Amino acid sequence: MMEQGKCWNCRYFSRYYTKETTRFRSTKFGRCCKAGEAVESNGGCERYMRRERCKRSETMLRVCLGDILRQLKELRCILEEERETRDEDGK
Known part of the structure; x- marks a missing residue:
C-alpha cells in the first residue's frame, strides 16, 4: 500500500491565513479542493497528489x-x- 502524504504538501490543499498587524499567519487548516471542505494540514487522504515545486x-x-x-x-x-x-x- 502506498503511503499517503500530508495535506500541507498536496496540490489540492489551499491553506487558510489570518491577518495580523503587519503580516499574514498560516493556520493549521485549509480547504481541500477535491473534497470541498475544510481539513487539517497534517491530515491525509486517498486523493493526495504531491504539489509540484x-x-x-x-x-x-x-x-x-x-x-x-x-x-x-x-x-x-x-x-x-x-x-x-x-x-x-x-x-
Missing part, C-alpha cells in the same frame, strides 16, 4: 531580475525624455 536556480533568478531591471531603466529613460520634451515645449 517551481525549480528555479539562483542564477536563473538573477538573470530574470537583471532583465527586469534593464527594462525599468529603459522605461525611466523614455519617461525622462518625454518630460524634458514637454518642459521645452512649455517654455
Whole structure:
C-alpha cells in the first residue's frame, strides 16, 4: 500500500491565513479542493497528489531580475525624455 502524504504538501490543499498587524499567519487548516471542505494540514487522504515545486536556480533568478531591471531603466529613460520634451515645449 502506498503511503499517503500530508495535506500541507498536496496540490489540492489551499491553506487558510489570518491577518495580523503587519503580516499574514498560516493556520493549521485549509480547504481541500477535491473534497470541498475544510481539513487539517497534517491530515491525509486517498486523493493526495504531491504539489509540484517551481525549480528555479539562483542564477536563473538573477538573470530574470537583471532583465527586469534593464527594462525599468529603459522605461525611466523614455519617461525622462518625454518630460524634458514637454518642459521645452512649455517654455
